[in-house]
Amino acid sequence: MSRAVLSLGSNMGDRLGFLQAAVDGFRPELVAVSSVYETAPWGGVEQEDFLNAVLVVEAPDADEWYWLRRGQDLEEQAGRERLVRWGPRVLDVDVVAVDGIASDHPDLLLPHPGTPDRATVLLPWLDVEPDAVLPGHGSVRDLLARLSTDGVHRRTDLALT
Numbered sequence: 001m002s003r004a005v006l007s008l009g010s011n012m013g014d015r016l017g018f019l020q021a022a023v024d025g026f027r028p029e030l031v032a033v034s035s036v037y038e039t040a041p042w043g044g045v046e047q048e049d050f051l052n053a054v055l056v057v058e059a060p061d062a063d064e065w066y067w068l069r070r071g072q073d074l075e076e077q078a079g080r081e082r083l084v085r086w087g088p089r090v091l092d093v094d095v096v097a098v099d100g101i102a103s104d105h106p107d108l109l110l111p112h113p114g115t116p117d118r119a120t121v122l123l124p125w126l127d128v129e130p131d132a133v134l135p136g137h138g139s140v141r142d143l144l145a146r147l148s149t150d151g152v153h154r155r156t157d158l159a160l161t
């Protein structure tokens, strides 16, 4: 069984609709969906706030590349264009971690190297796995305790179904 943690983000157009489309795309493999968070952009590009969420997915015969490909297919279906690094996007699907796998392949770095510094990933991850461990980095709770969560707000009025 392959178990992956995926991070979703959108800051253009119907943000919740794009996240929901990703959830629907992963429906057969879906184990858990976090709350939706409204988050101030990190990365230095001036842009609209994001909606972020985290999914846990599982499939019996998948490997880590399967999850990357599935995420990229869904980004493409959403009409994503790669214009600016860390810039606006209709849908971003990052593979945060797959089981305990470490990968330094540039097309699939695992765990995703941005994760330890991103409250926009760690906070929603804790919703679905309160005892989560980021392989090689320790508990998600401890990683999050080092970070500011200013600008990361749970949207109780929005939900992915």
Ligand SMILES: Nc1ncnc2c1ncn2[C@@H]1O[C@H](COP(=O)(O)OP(=O)(O)OP(=O)(O)O)[C@@H](O)[C@H]1O
Residues within 6 Å of the ligand: 068, 082, 085, 086, 087, 092, 093, 094, 095, 096, 106, 107, 108, 109, 110, 111, 112, 113, 114
């Ligand atoms: N763990 C991963 N999850 C998703 N894409 C990855 C991962 N590791 C490497 N990549 C590669 O990153 C590229 C996509 O980068 P993308 O434009 O989505 O980055 P970004 O989301 O803007 O920035 P960041 O990766 O820092 O969140 C793809 O070529 C993909 O193969």
Ligand SMILES: Nc1nc2c(c(=O)[nH]1)N=C(CO)CN2
Residues within 6 Å of the ligand: 008, 009, 010, 039, 040, 041, 042, 043, 050, 052, 085, 086, 087, 092, 120
């Ligand atoms: N808050 C927030 N900021 C971002 C995000 C994101 O998902 N959330 N993704 C980016 C590009 O990957 C750039 N900046």
